[in-house]
Amino acid sequence: MSKKNKDEGIKNKIIDGLESETKKQVDELKTEAKNALVDGVKSEIKNNLGLSIAGTAINNNPIMLKIKLIILGVLILGSYVGLCYFYPGLNPFHRNPLILKNTAVVIKESKKIAKLFSSTYYAEVVMDTTKLTIEVKTDYTNSISNMFADDDEQEKTQYNDSSYHQLTIIGNGTTFAGNDLATISEKDIIINDSLCSISIDSAKIINTVINPSDFTIFIDEGEWSPEEVQEIKTLAVEKVKQLSLKSNILKKANNRTEKLLSEFLKSIGFQVVNINFK
């Protein structure tokens, strides 16, 4: 029994010894790992600190600061220009559009008419006009002696100065043709039961219209006075009128008037309708 107890005592001692040794080794390993971790973190912090110190050094550099400010300025200016492009009102130098003052439209005359507009002709005309002006000019700057001479005694050279001017205007015009029904009198209408015969004036050009909004000034080079431009616009109106006549607008207008009046008179009970043009 006592031997058994002795053995157990020895066993326990050995176990205790081993336990304490293992604990020691574990503690040592722990401290080593701890130290290694601390060293790693320290070195990392050191590296980072070094960089930030370098960054601060760059930031404090006045040239770099200036470059940064310039880039910032360019960016702000660029964005402003971009905004001005889309919203012109933000641009203080934006040209205000021309504004018309409110004035009255005056009626000069009003007439009672009865014109049947039965045909129109539409055309786009291009008025390409050029002119060459020759001006006689005098040059006084040909000699140094002129600086000391009187006006009358100055040496001068005369020369011809020519310049070329071009004006291209596009006009969209409409010619209206029709018959004047106001001239129909009692003697022009013959009615016999279901027959109706009417004599009316042959078709005429009533108007050729090219309004300011129908004109486009395509090329305006050189010197063209406003009056000259208006003269060219008048020629454009005449050109549209001539083109309409070439396209037989009057014949078309007569045919349409005949058809229109025949249908109308038939709709009110006449069976035979004759339309004659004077």
Add this chain to the structure above:
Amino acid sequence: MNFRFTFLALILSILISCSNEEITKSIIKQRLAEINQLGTVEYDLSKVLIVDDEQWYTYGDRKALINLEASLVAGIDFKKIEISNLVSNNSIDLKLPKPEIIFLNIPPEKVSYEVLKVDKMEVNALTFINPIITLAGMRSDFSNEELNQIQIMGEEDIRKKIDELGILKEATKNSKSFLNNWFKLLGFKTINYLSYEQKK
């Protein structure tokens, strides 16, 4: 079957070959050519266009005073006259369409430039230097495009004020007067007019 396909292909190719734009243009031209309007009133109008062009960053003003004269014809669409209760050689009921402007014409020769004033500062730098120095930044003359733009604004203004002038009412009144005479010449004794809203 083959014939059907060929026919269909032919129709499709014709349709594709005509672009939408061509169709629209031709329709518009055709419609314009088939005008059926009865012009019953003609007005001669005039308007003074005043433009004062000031910019805060420029020196001097630019002013324009342009006088323009226009003619305007209004009437009704002859084809849209509706006839009802027709009693031959006796009475007729007519319903007239709404009056419309047939054309507004501003002839170029009726546009006159009364004042075109442009402020320019001219400085004689030194008496012995011959040319007159015109300072940069001064106002430039009205360009022909600007002058045309002013006329366009005038044209738009006249169109806006047509209602105020009572032209369309006058056109309806004259249409009735013309048709009265005309139908009386054709043998009718009583002509009644129905308003737009009135049902037959």
